[in-house]
Amino acid sequence: MKQSELFLPTLREVPSDADIKSHQLLLRAGFIRQNASGIYSFLPLGKKVLQKVEAAVREEMNRAGSQEMMMPALQLADLWEESGRWQSYGPELMRLKDRHERSFALGATHEEVITSIIRDEIKSYKKLPLNLYQIQTKFRDEKRPRFGLLRGREFIMKDAYSFHHTQESLDETYETMKKAYSAIFERFKLNFRSVLADSGAIGGKDNHEFMVLSDIGEDWIAYSSESDFAANIEMAPVIDQYEMPEGEQLPIQAVDTRSARKIEEVAAELGCREDQIIKSLLFIADEKPVLVLVRGDHEVNEIKLKNVLDAEVLELASEDETAKWMGTAPGTIGPVNISGEISVIADTAVKYTKNAVCGANQESTHYINFNIDRDASAGKYADIRFIKEGDPSPDGSGTILFAKGIEVGHVFKLGKVYSEPMKAEFLDENGKNQTMIMGCYGIGVSRTLAAIAEENNDDKGLIWPLEVTPFDVHVIAVNSKNAEQAEAGEALYSQLKEAGFDCLYDDRPERAGVKFADADLIGIPVRITAGKKAGEGIVELKIRKTGESYELPVDDVLDAVK
Numbered sequence: 001m002k003q004s005e006l007f008l009p010t011l012r013e014v015p016s017d018a019d020i021k022s023h024q025l026l027l028r029a030g031f032i033r034q035n036a037s038g039i040y041s042f043l044p045l046g047k048k049v050l051q052k053v054e055a056a057v058r059e060e061m062n063r064a065g066s067q068e069m070m071m072p073a074l075q076l077a078d079l080w081e082e083s084g085r086w087q088s089y090g091p092e093l094m095r096l097k098d099r100h101e102r103s104f105a106l107g108a109t110h111e112e113v114i115t116s117i118i119r120d121e122i123k124s125y126k127k128l129p130l131n132l133y134q135i136q137t138k139f140r141d142e143k144r145p146r147f148g149l150l151r152g153r154e155f156i157m158k159d160a161y162s163f164h165h166t167q168e169s170l171d172e173t174y175e176t177m178k179k180a181y182s183a184i185f186e187r188f189k190l191n192f193r194s195v196l197a198d199s200g201a202i203g204g205k206d207n208h209e210f211m212v213l214s215d216i217g218e219d220w221i222a223y224s225s226e227s228d229f230a231a232n233i234e235m236a237p238v239i240d241q242y243e244m245p246e247g248e249q250l251p252i253q254a255v256d257t258r259s260a261r262k263i264e265e266v267a268a269e270l271g272c273r274e275d276q277i278i279k280s281l282l283f284i285a286d287e288k289p290v291l292v293l294v295r296g297d298h299e300v301n302e303i304k305l306k307n308v309l310d311a312e313v314l315e316l317a318s319e320d321e322t323a324k325w326m327g328t329a330p331g332t333i334g335p336v337n338i339s340g341e342i343s344v345i346a347d348t349a350v351k352y353t354k355n356a357v358c359g360a361n362q363e364s365t366h367y368i369n370f371n372i373d374r375d376a377s378a379g380k381y382a383d384i385r386f387i388k389e390g391d392p393s394p395d396g397s398g399t400i401l402f403a404k405g406i407e408v409g410h411v412f413k414l415g416k417v418y419s420e421p422m423k424a425e426f427l428d429e430n431g432k433n434q435t436m437i438m439g440c441y442g443i444g445v446s447r448t449l450a451a452i453a454e455e456n457n458d459d460k461g462l463i464w465p466l467e468v469t470p471f472d473v474h475v476i477a478v479n480s481k482n483a484e485q486a487e488a489g490e491a492l493y494s495q496l497k498e499a500g501f502d503c504l505y506d507d508r509p510e511r512a513g514v515k516f517a518d519a520d521l522i523g524i525p526v527r528i529t530a531g532k533k534a535g536e537g538i539v540e541l542k543i544r545k546t547g548e549s550y551e552l553p554v555d556d557v558l559d560a561v562k
């Protein structure tokens with residue numbers, strides 16, 4: 001491609017509304033443009049990189065036995081009614097009506113659509129397991145779209161869904177997908193970890209996130225210096241905003257919630273003001289629910305506390321229904337009254353205690369390790385310990401480290417969360433009707449692109465890894481008006497193209513300074529410059545990443561770039 005013909009609007013100034021590197025550089029280097037908050041166009045170079053990210057994802061998904069398909073972005077509300085998510089998903093789901101007043105959603109995710117397809121087509125265990133994926137645009141009306149492609153309202157996701165007749169089959173596919181994900185993020189040379197995670201709005205049980213370790217990440221993870229142990233501290237959402245003096249033990253008491261307690265009552269019992277009761281979480285110890293209230297003086301976690309204090313106490317119909325709602329096994333919960341929002345906390349705390357996961361304080365580097373005394377299960381007390389980076393970790397090997405992470409992928413064991421309400425059933429070996437078991441696996445394709453850009457740049461611009469670079473080689477004729485330089489550039493460009501390299505040739509009648517600055521900004525890994533010595537058949541090769549450069553005869557260029 002000749003640069004004089006390329007639509008590549010670069011900017012000298014740092015855009016004022018972009019506050020992280022990848023966002024600034026993708027705008028400045030002419031890869032993307034914003035159309036509305038959280039909504040972007042990919043310009044030609046951006047689209048090329050996107051296609052390369054997609055290609056790598058596609059290759060590994062295909063290798064792992066997943067089949068590509070494509071589903072509509074426009075989804076009938078009826079399907080979301082069936083799964084129950086039309087009510088539960090909240091304002092992130094973009095909803096609209098057609099001319100006949102029928103309700104639709106713009107796909108935020110595709111569990112409902114795929115489940116409806118599979119339940120209509122698959123009737124026998126003989127056709128299972130199945131693993132299907134698509135790479136497609138998703139819509140989420142994010143509360144805070146930001147950081148460019150990292151958190152958009154319209155973005156590209158690779159989403160895969162698997163269907164099984166046994167749990168073992170799901171377990172197997174889940175492991176295969178985890179391996180494929182590692183292979184994908186390794187290809188992009190990203191510094192990532194797979195971490196235990198909370199399942200959020202999609203539902204289900206076991207799940208892992210793939211986190212790129214990065215200072216601008218929106219999640220905090222705690223991980224072991226030695227073992228594979230790593231967990232998202234989102235798993236302890238009530239705890240992560242609590243400013244805690246190092247080493248301090250807090251008075252904390254647990255109250256049995258078999259009868260729901262009023263906050264003022266508890267405050268009186270604990271001998272503190274109501275506004276000092278700031279944390280409330282429900283966990284299950286010895287199969288009994290226990291509400292823990294921690295007190296202390298500090299700013300309240302606005303949303304959570306509001307929910308804890310203001311929420312109506314809600315009577316749940318049955319113990320098993322409560323268990324299901326909380327994502328735990330039937331029989332693990334006694335009669336209990338809890339408020340709506342606490343359920344999330346409860347679910348989290350359950351996983352938290354089961355996995356002995358850590359919660360980190362976002363501001364300091366402390367994290368909290370829950371030590372549930374067995375006796376606390378009687379509803380008497382529990383102990384919270386604060387530990388800092390470098391302390392032993394929860395699985396007994398190595399010490400704890402903290403890092404911020406960008407969630408680039410997420411794998412879930414959904415179980416029957418969708419197949420049950422949506423009646424995706426099949427006949428087993430004995431001709432018995434059974435409900436399918438599901439998994440789902442997402443990768444933020446456009447987010448991954450931004451994460452790659454975020455991790456690969458310097459003060460001059462982007463530095464693309466080979467796997468996703470928009471062009472393999474950048475040829476520059478320093479002075480396009482100089483016949484020798486223009487000829488050398490032109491010749492190199494043709495040669496490289498012929499040899500199968502995707503080559504960008506800067507043939508523009510611009511000053512050398514402008515050309516070099518643009519080249520550094522765009523970040524193609526190898527640059528060949530035809531300058532003053534072009535007449536003698538000598539050009540310069542420069543590696544964008546290291547800045548290393550040397551002169552070589554034109555005839556050696558092909559060998560050098562191979």
Ligand code: ATP
Nearest residue numbers: 149150151152155157407408409410442443444447
């Ligand atoms: P987050 O916690 O960042 O909001 P999520 O957990 O809601 O993400 P999932 O439902 O797990 O996202 O979707 C699968 C993948 O899609 C995520 O791992 C992430 O890489 C990507 N993704 C989710 N939301 C966005 C977004 N708003 N913009 C870009 N990519 C996104």
Ligand code: MG
Nearest residue numbers: 092140142200
């Ligand atoms: Mg989200």
Ligand code: MG
Nearest residue numbers: 200209407410
């Ligand atoms: Mg998430």
Ligand code: MG
Nearest residue numbers: 200209407410
């Ligand atoms: Mg997720």
